[in-house]
Amino acid sequence: MIHYDLRCDEGHGFDAWFASSKAFEEQQEAGLLSCPHCGSASVERALMAPAISGGRGREPVHSVAAETGSAGAPVAAGGGKGQQVATTVPAPLLEAMREVRKYVQAHADYVANRFAEEARRIHYKESDPRGIYGEASREEIKELKDEGIEFQPLPVLPEDFN
Numbered sequence: 001m002i003h004y005d006l007r008c009d010e011g012h013g014f015d016a017w018f019a020s021s022k023a024f025e026e027q028q029e030a031g032l033l034s035c036p037h038c039g040s041a042s043v044e045r046a047l048m049a050p051a052i053s054g055g056r057g058r059e060p061v062h063s064v065a066a067e068t069g070s071a072g073a074p075v076a077a078g079g080g081k082g083q084q085v086a087t088t089v090p091a092p093l094l095e096a097m098r099e100v101r102k103y104v105q106a107h108a109d110y111v112a113n114r115f116a117e118e119a120r121r122i123h124y125k126e127s128d129p130r131g132i133y134g135e136a137s138r139e140e141i142k143e144l145k146d147e148g149i150e151f152q153p154l155p156v157l158p159e160d161f162n
Contacts, residue, residue, distance in 0.1 A: 001049055002018050002019075002021055002024065002115065002152050003015060003016075003017050003019060003121065003152055003153070004016060004018065004024060004045050004046075005045070005046040006033070006035075006043050006044065006047075006067070007043070007044055007046040008034075008035035008037070008038060008040040008043050008044075009040055009042035010035065010037075010038050012035050012037040012038055012040075013037075013046060014035065014036055014037070016033075021150065026044070028043060028160060029046075030064070033078055046099065073119055075080075082105055094157070094158075097155035097157060098155070098157060100154075100155050101154055101155050101157070104133055104154060105133070107131055108130070108131030108132055108133045109130060109131065109132050109133075110132075110133055111132045111133070111134040112134050112135060113134060113135045113136070114133055114134060115132065115134035115136040115140070116134070116136045116137075116140035116141075116144055118132050118134070119132065119144055119149055119151075120149065123147070123148075125148045134156065140156070
């Protein structure tokens with residue numbers, strides 16, 4: 001699943017989850033997306049900041065990967081303790097975020113700080129496609145992005161800051 005921040009031509013911002021970037025593009029081209037505020041069908045992806053922790057070096061960023069499509073390329077997600085979380089997240093959305101994280105943890109292999117290495121092995125078909133999650137540094141996440149290995153943040157929850 002991929003989470004996108006979206007914006008309509010009237011400037012309203014909202015977000016949505018998609019099975020893949022291709023699924024987003026197909027729905028957009030078919031005119032199936034609309035703004036929940038004004039109903040406009042002119043919807044684009046908004047600029048999103050990556051969800052990575054502040055700091056230097058190997059400070060971990062929690063990540064997740066899952067096989068996608070026929071290519072078997074992993075899609076990674078991360079969420080670390082250095083991030084801000086909105087305190088006004090509606091309860092149903094917060095519960096859905098918890099369910100996403102719970103699902104990933106139940107159905108993917110935890111690879112600790114070997115996340116970048118394992119994501120590459122899956123992407124380049126040196127390892128069997130499977131869901132993984134773990135930690136990666138800011139630099140490792142940039143390198144994965146540069147290599148075309150997609151990633152998204154694992155939902156960051158209020159309890160992550162306790």
